[in-house]
Amino acid sequence: MNILESIRFALRGLTANKLRSGLTVLGILIGVAAVILLVAVGNGSAKAIQNSIEQLGTNTLTVTSGGGGLRGGGASTQNTSLTMDLVPALSDPNEAPHVHSVSPVVTGSQDATFEGTDHTIAQFVGTYPGYATASNFTVAKGAMFTGDDVTEASKVVVIGSTVAEDLFDTVNPVGKQITVSGKLFTVIGVLVEKGGAGFQDPNDIAIAPVSAVQESLTGYGPLNQLLIQATGPDDVTAAQAEVTTILDDKLHVTGTTTAYRILNQSQLLQTRTDAAKTFTTLLGAVAGISLLVGGIGITNIMMVTVTERTREIGIRKALGAPRRTVLTQFLVEATVLSVIGGLLGVAAALIGSMFTIYGIKPVVVPSSVALALGVSVAIGLFFGSYPASRAAGLRPIEALRYE
């Protein structure tokens, strides 16, 4: 009997036992799909975190006032507030060659109205034009304010897409005037909507010249932040060192005081990526366990049928089937079931990964597909053919009497 005939026998054997074949395929399918999907979800969430951080801008440094400058009763008159005076010092290309731009930031939430519509803007930012580039904002309609607007303290504002939708709905906001806490501002631009899975809506923002905001809204107090853009992603660390030196000098910081803090976005990205990796590893472990459970399920259903199959093998041997022919038949049966189950599992996982699960878009990891498929097929092959090979080695009468 040739191989082709054996394969036909195996297929006939499978179709003769549809329920058993179906259950085996299902077991393998679930095992494979679970592993691929779990790893994909883990990977997807890692990617989402990475994206949202990259959208903040990775080559930027954020300097905030530490508020802890008055330590231990030392130089108690020392003022460590961030002021506008720091901006020219930090922008000096000789002192800080790796700093591309410095934007002072005064921010707070402000109530805005337009023709009776109210909206509370979460971040009303007073700053320089460079802020938009540093924080990855681009203008969709209209234009960004200019350095002249800052000098003249023009009451102009560029608004985020959320603000534009809430206040203006379908009306084109450019050129309209809105009232912000009682002061009139002219909208001159709308920002491109920015994605991101952050906790705060990044589009609920308005950007205006820092001079105008200080003059009409916040007063000339200390700045909330300094947003510093490095000349390139690789220069961030160098820029941080330069900024630290200048700030230490200007704020008369000695020793290890916490007069200010520098938040390095690329460090943040690194930290978050590491956390996401841990998360993926954790999900991988869960997936590994589900692969194990799936494997045991496959083993079970393959072993459960041994009694019936052993008798069948006895009959076949009594009719003159050589050991090898019997083995081929059962090996082909196990292969077909494992491969079909495995491929269906991969298909199910790929379809499943098209959907967004709890706000996470799964991203399939190719190696997890290979691993899940490989392990399941191997388990299916082994436990499908090993009992059969044992039975095929018995004398026909022993196989026939097997209970």
Next chain:
Amino acid sequence: MGHPVVEVRDVTKVYGEGETAVHALRGVSLSLDRGDYVAIMGSSGSGKSTLMNIIGCLDIPTSGSYLLDGVDVSELTDRQLALVRNRRIGFVFQAFNLIARTTALANVELPLAYAGMKAKDRRRRAFAALSLVGLADRAGHEPNQLSGGQQQRVAVARALVTAPALVLADEPTGNLDTQSTADVLAVLDRLNRSGRTIVLITHEPDVAKHARRLIRLVDGRIVEDALVSA
């Protein structure tokens, strides 16, 4: 006429070991010639099925030798044994032992498939064998759609489809009603008339009367070996 088809020499068979050992056969010698029609009788536990399984190459003796067509089967490889079971011997079991969820035709085709016959020839011969046992119209039925008698006739068709010289039937009528018994025995009688050697195990004297030679086993020994007076 050459050597006998079956030659059993002082065969014993012991199941288990030590205290619990069961002596199924305690030294049986037997010789069957071509065209013999032999009935083996004995109470249960007398070793008749064990003897039958050894003759059918399904089991091996603990001691003694068994020659099939003059060849000592203990010297055959697994592959040669498979060939012997396939070509020389047709076996009918008391429990039918058809393959479940597989049509009657496919069941009868099975030994031919293992013999390497082409699908088309195999189908034709299997169909002829089913016609011989009167079940041509049931070829497409699966075992659970057939009565006991019909299943046993399918099993007989499967045993004779390869035209074996030796047909062994282990209580083929044990589970059957009178009519089915008559049907199955008629097929066996016809096979014998066409020159096949037939060995039949039975409890029933009526069934044994179909044979020409009667062997009676008690406690693993032959106590009677005589021609049946017609």
